[in-house]
Amino acid sequence: MFDDDTSAARRDFLRKSLTLIPVVTLASAGFPSGAFAQTPASDVQQSLPAGPGAAAAAGDYTPTFFTPQEWAFLIAACDRLIPSDHVGPGAVELGVPEFLDRHMQTPYANGGIWYMQGPFLEAAPEFGYQGRLNLRETLRVGIKAMDAHCKKTYDGKVFAELSSAQQEDLLKAAESGKLALEDIASKLFFSNLLNEVRNGYFADPSHGGNKNMGAWKMIGYPGMRADYTDWITVRDKPYPLAPVDLSGRRG
Amino acid sequence: MANVKPKVDAVIVGMGWTGAIMAKELTDAGLNVVVLERGADRDTQPDFAYPKVVDELEGSVHRRYLQSLAQETVTVRHNLTSTAVPYRQMGSFKPGTGVGGAGSHWSGCHFRALPEDFKLRTNVEQRYGASFIPSDMSIQDFPVSYEDLEPHFDHFEYVCGTSGKAGIISGVKQPGGNPFEGSRSREFPLGPNPNYLGAEMFYGAAREMGWDPYPIPASNASAPYVNPYGCQMGPCNACGFCSDYGCLNYSKASPNISILPVLRQRKNFELRTHAQVLKVNLDSDGKKATGVTYLDAQGREVEQQADLVLLCAFSLYNVHLMLLSGIGKPYDPQTGEGTVGRNYSYQNLNRVVLFFNKEVQANQFIGIGGAGTTMDNLNGNQLDNAKAGFVGGGIIWARQPGGGPVRGINVPPGTPNWGTAWKQAASDAFRHSFYFEVQGACMSYKQHYLSLDPTYKDGFGRPLLRINFDWHDNEIKASQFLVGKALEMSKILNPVALAGDAKKPGEHYNITKYQSTHTCGGAIMGSDPKTSALNRYLQSWDVHNVFAIGANAFPQNNGYNPTGMVGALAYWSAKAIREQYLKNPGPLVQA
Structure with a gap:
């Protein structure tokens, strides 16, 4: 499934995340993806036959906000955006997916400090985000749209099932805004995703990422x-x- | 039916720097003062206590110490014909909330304006002729002089324990200070803070350019200090959490540590937090305020009656309250009539980043908010504006308020935003880069003003304030000129990479990118009620018992941070209230 993948961290991570495989397989085998889209991962797990290690999703962390399908996307995307390499630890091994899952459940991700009243008008980029989605909705809608795009383009495969090179191309296309997605501007989704991945990578470990202060050690931050x-x-x-x-x- | 509170001598809207100064001065005079603060109470302990306060995610992403935009924000448009849209996410500027206001999360740069900044229009006309000023530029002289404010600049610096080096004392030049500044009555209360690497390298490069570098006056204590009110400050430990954060160490001057410890003891002072002022109430003929209406913590409407109403909110919200309350006539850019909202200006901030190899220990995680090195050779009368081609000057500085990776790591131009190449660049740059900034003046223009938005409402059902602003050719030229000089200076230091962000011709104001919280004007002071909302004592020309204290009073902005000037104006206004207004309430200047 990930034959071309050279990231040891990701392979190791996915090996530990046994519940992910059956869910992704189910989804790509025609299980209606909408059934997962707004359902907390914990509920999904209860409704699925629990395989060995089902409770131990994502290493020691079980997502409570993201669905297994979204979780698989995030692990793959984190691994591309901040890979484990000779420079230092990657986002996945530092727990950035955990950060994301927890951060999405804060008032901040619910638009708590943003002005969210309409009307929502289109405006030049200098005026920033003028949409009506909060951060958690932006990520959720974006992930769903990315996976839908992947399925259509890559013979039913979701983002997490693509090769690293394919994933990188997609992320680059989203970053530049060239990727056309349903429901969301790819550039908006990408910039929020990257921002959040960086936040998780560099924020204090108490927020879920930056395990053992790995990112701080890499850059020499005390x-x-x-x-x-x-x-x-x-x-x-x-x-x-x-x-x-x-x-x-x-x- | 509003719950009506017994009348007090003075009600103050906002518990930031100006609210604290006015409350101190008026309670000194024996007045009963009530302060209404929309946010929470805050103090070093427990709100700014270590280690909770230095959490970058909380401070710089969740913006714990800043105003939330959910309830109140502004709208922005670039020109008179377009539709404004809301400032939905914090970007370009960062208003505060809660006790201390923006005075708790500022950096600490504490300048005085130059004498020539006070008479800008007269000075430019004398030097270059009236035709040098673009026809849409509406700059004005301040109705006060540097000499009028000198005692108040001085006092505020002593309240703040400002650390610096005087350049001129009683007309005599002092080595090491700014040789172009207005004459001071005495030395700074504390000597300059130590130099981090970027500030030290700035000294060398600036001297090579033929300039006169000096320490940025910083209200970050360089030594133990007790201010004239008996409030204590401890020496700054360079923690690197100034801008966005409250000070954990009693080192950065703030209303909270520099004034409130005294106020909180006073029987004639009452602070009500979570008190959102909705409007100033006027009597039937609109000539006198009767008090204010606010929502208390439970959301109940309360009317606080008062003889004096002092607007001490963030500059934008002072103007907002005046417009909502019908104090003065709203400015109309088509006819040029009306004054409230007129002459909104900002700050022309630009950055140059220098990257070095690993032998250069820049350590940008070390930070002393206001401290660093700057120079005035391209500011005020030192700059030949005719040759440079624009009105106004600016300063270049090396300042390091402290940076951590959540706040962002500068990487050399051309670096990808993610992947191994980004990781490598971020790792290489984090401890081995620093930046210089160009802080340029920003002129005022007929088409740049504040008004009420016709569409968007705040959480209390009131129209949002609308900012009408864009970069004018004059400021774009200034940006290019000053950034050009900063780049020229930076090259002397042989960085391995260099990035500058001078504004490009036709570039528009971008509200997404943090530039500066120095929003100025909108309710300006002046000598003519046709072209100013406030007289020289910051008293409304139209409603004599309303004073609006803050950077809203600046007719245009100079190249410095505004806080020193804002504090001095507050003391100046308080003196006029104490010595003139209380004896004979009425207009202090006859229109």
Whole structure:
């Protein structure tokens, strides 16, 4: 299924995520995808025959917002956007999908601090987002539209089932806005997705991503130390301390 | 039927810098003062306490310390014929809310305007002739002088523990300071903060350009300090969480730590939070305010009667309240009549990023909000505007308020936004890059103004404020000129890559990208009631017991951060109220 995939992190992740395989298979075998679209993953799992390890979706984390189909998309997309490579850890191994699932359940993702009253008019890009979808709806509608596009174009396969190269091409096309999707502008979906993946990758581990402060270690960010009195004028050597997180764990 | 509260001497709308200053001054004078703040109460403990406050996701994504746009926002359009759309997500500017307001999440840059900034139109006309000013440019002189405000600039700096180096004291030049500034009565209360690498390198490059670099005056304490009110500040520990955040360390001056500790003890001061003021109430002939109507925390309408109404909200919302309440005549850009909403201006901010190799320890996670290095050689009368081709000047600075990866990592031009190449570039750049910024003046124009939106409403059913604004050729030329100089200076430092974002001809105002919270004008001070909403004491020309304190009073914006000027104007206005208005309530200037 992922023969051409070279990402060890993703292979390992998917191996642990046993529940994903049957769901994706069901979906691509003609199971109506609409049945999953607005259903919390936990409900879906209850309605499916529980295979071995069914409760242990996504490593140690079971999504409660995203459906298994959406979850599979996000794992694949995270792995393309921030892959595991020689530079440092990837988004999947740092738990960014977990961050996304949890972040979607905050008031922020529900448009809590955005002005969401109509009328919703089209405007030049300088005026920013003028649509009526909040963040969680943007991701959800976008994932569904991307998968629908993939199925139509790639012989019934969803995004997660495509090769890395195909996935990258699709993401590039979405980034530039060239990809035509039903229901949502691909560029809007992509920019929100990338933004959220980066947030999860770099935010404090308490939010679900950046496990073991892996992203901070990669870039040399001391995290939440918040006291550099002794280092403002030091020029000749790198900052010496590893990061600390909000809970006080030292990296 | 509104619940009516017993009359007080003064009601203040908003508990930010100007509200705190006015409350302090008026309670000093023995008045009973009620402050109505739309947001929550906030203080260092527990709201800004470590480590919770330094959570980047909460501070810079969820915007915990800023105003939510869900209930109140503005609409924006570029020209008079298009339909404005709402500012739905925080971008271009970041108003605050809650006790402290934007004064709790500012960086700390604390400038005084230059003497020539106060008489801008006269100065430009004298230097270059009246025809040098574009016909649609509506710049005006301030109705006060630098000398009028000097004692108040000085006092506010001492309240804030501003750390810097004077350039001129009592007419005598001081080495190390800004040689072009207006004369000060004394040295800053605290010496400058230490230089991080970018600020240090700026010194070298600026001197090579023939400029006169000096430390940015910063209200981030460089040493332990007790202000004239007895409020304590501790030295800044360079934590890197200034802009967007409350200070965890009692180091960044704010209404919360610099004034409120005194106010909270006073029996003649009452602070009501979650009190959303809906309008100022006027008497039957509209000449006098009787108080304000607000929604309390339970959503009940309450009427607070008062002899004096002080509008101390964020500049945009002061104008909003005046328009909603019928204080003064709304400005009409077609006829040029009316004054409320007139002369909205902004700030012309541009950035240059310098990338270095791994031997250069820029450490941009270290930050002291307002501190750094700047220079005035392209500002005020130092700039030959005829040669440069535009009105107004600006400053270039190296400033490092502190950056973490959620707030964004600058990468060299041409880097992809994701994948291995992006990871590599972000990892290479994070500790080894810094930026310089160009902070340019922004002139006012006949077509740039504030009005009520005809379509969109806030969460209380009131029309939103509409901003009519776009970049004018004058500001685009200024951006190109000043960014060009910043790039020229940056090349001296031999970065491995360099990026600059000068505005392009025809470029439009983009509300999605953070530039500056320095929204100015809309209810400006002036000497003629036909062209200003407020007189020289920030008193409404039309309703004498209403004063509107804030950057709304600027006829146009200069190249500096506005807070120093806003604080000085508040003390100036308070002095006039205490010494003149209370003895003889009525217009302080005869129209």
